[in-house]
Amino acid sequence: MIAISKPQFGDEELALVREVLESGVVAQGPKVAQFEEEFAALCSTQYAVAASSGTTALHLALLAHGIGPGDEVITSPFTFIASANSVLFTGAMPRFVDIRPDTFNIDPALIEAAITPRTKAIMPVHLYGLMADMTPIMEIAERHGLAVIEDAAQAHGASYHGRKAGSFGTGCFSLYATKNMTSAEGGMVTTNDPQIAEQVKLLRAHGSKVRYYHDILGYNFRLTDLHAAVGLAQLRKLEHFNTIRSQNAEFLNQHLQNVITPQVPAGQTHAWHQYTIRLTHTDRDSAIEKLKAQGVGSAVFYPVPVYRQKVYLDRGYDQSLPVTEEITKQVLSLPIHPALSSADLETIIEAVASL
Numbered sequence: 001m002i003a004i005s006k007p008q009f010g011d012e013e014l015a016l017v018r019e020v021l022e023s024g025v026v027a028q029g030p031k032v033a034q035f036e037e038e039f040a041a042l043c044s045t046q047y048a049v050a051a052s053s054g055t056t057a058l059h060l061a062l063l064a065h066g067i068g069p070g071d072e073v074i075t076s077p078f079t080f081i082a083s084a085n086s087v088l089f090t091g092a093m094p095r096f097v098d099i100r101p102d103t104f105n106i107d108p109a110l111i112e113a114a115i116t117p118r119t120k121a122i123m124p125v126h127l128y129g130l131m132a133d134m135t136p137i138m139e140i141a142e143r144h145g146l147a148v149i150e151d152a153a154q155a156h157g158a159s160y161h162g163r164k165a166g167s168f169g170t171g172c173f174s175l176y177a178t179k180n181m182t183s184a185e186g187g188m189v190t191t192n193d194p195q196i197a198e199q200v201k202l203l204r205a206h207g208s209k210v211r212y213y214h215d216i217l218g219y220n221f222r223l224t225d226l227h228a229a230v231g232l233a234q235l236r237k238l239e240h241f242n243t244i245r246s247q248n249a250e251f252l253n254q255h256l257q258n259v260i261t262p263q264v265p266a267g268q269t270h271a272w273h274q275y276t277i278r279l280t281h282t283d284r285d286s287a288i289e290k291l292k293a294q295g296v297g298s299a300v301f302y303p304v305p306v307y308r309q310k311v312y313l314d315r316g317y318d319q320s321l322p323v324t325e326e327i328t329k330q331v332l333s334l335p336i337h338p339a340l341s342s343a344d345l346e347t348i349i350e351a352v353a354s355l
């Protein structure tokens with residue numbers, strides 16, 4: 001079976017992990033600091049602050065921007081649940097705006113109508129590794145005095161008109177096992193604002209600058225040096241990984257038949273976390289079975305709009321956004337990861353042609 005994702009580790013990860021174990025410093029220490037420095041360079045930001053996961057990175061970023069009870073954050077309903085849940089964790093409420101069918105990302109033309117006196121931030125999600133349309137989003141945020149928190153959990157190395165994901169607003173990345181680069185579990189917050197960086201650091205470690213003196217209510221959302229060792233080795237391979245992902249995507253775009261293939265808007269670099277087609281003429285469940293019978297793994301990211309999840313229905317959400325409704329029924333992600341062979345790509349193309 002050709003897996004939908006496959007993390008790749010080698011001697012580089014092993015050497016750095018060994019170094020950490022032999023040093024005896026396994027919790028947050030010098031490797032985390034080095035990882036943060038190199039991650040900031042990747043994003044061309046002044047600061048990167050590591051966290052224990054993408055979810056805690058989002059939570060920390062929202063808290064650092066002072067978001068809490070009574071506030072609203074505008075975001076996409078077509079995403080992994082963590083994007084919206086991180087807003088709930090703070091006591092604020094997410095407000096869902098429909099997406100564009102061509103990019104799967106939040107539709108900037110619909111954002112202003114969703115702004116209320118309670119709105120504090122816009123949280124675009126760079127879904128599948130393609131950045132949201134940041135020029136209009138930044139303009140709207142500026143006009144209304146809103147923070148921008150990028151959910152860049154799937155967009156390591158993506159760019160928009162020459163600017164990296166995570167460098168527009170406060171960026172939040174995941175380093176989970178299936179992402180373009182991984183530390184097994186882990187996350188990162190990127191920013192050019194020294195006060196946000198400082199606040200994230202404070203919140204990440206029990207609100208403490210001086211050991212056992214606590215200024216604010218904080219958490220334990222730290223990354224470990226062991227995880228940072230894996231992350232560092234992966235970071236140094238990211239460009240190579242993303243190049244192969246992009247070549248795989250180009251090949252599939254050229255050869256797949258009968259399906260709507262993903263396109264990249266001018267001026268953007270896609271990180272190709274997922275390669276996601278739209279099935280408009282075949283039943284998706286039977287397509288998944290047919291692909292599986294031919295040895296091709298696939299996955300649906302995401303089958304249910306966030307506002308239809310029970311956790312949101314229980315909080316009074318009662319929405320139906322037309323593009324999101326349609327897209328959740330059509331999308332299917334195919335393997336795109338860097339471990340695919342040319343034979344694997346041919347198998348995928350043949351299997352899709354048979355749908």
Ligand SMILES: *Cc1c(COP(=O)(O)O)cnc(C)c1O
Nearest residue numbers: 053054055080082083153174176
């Ligand atoms: C993976 C992911 C997250 C959460 O990251 P974790 O590291 O799993 O906590 C948040 N948002 C999106 C869009 C993701 O894909």
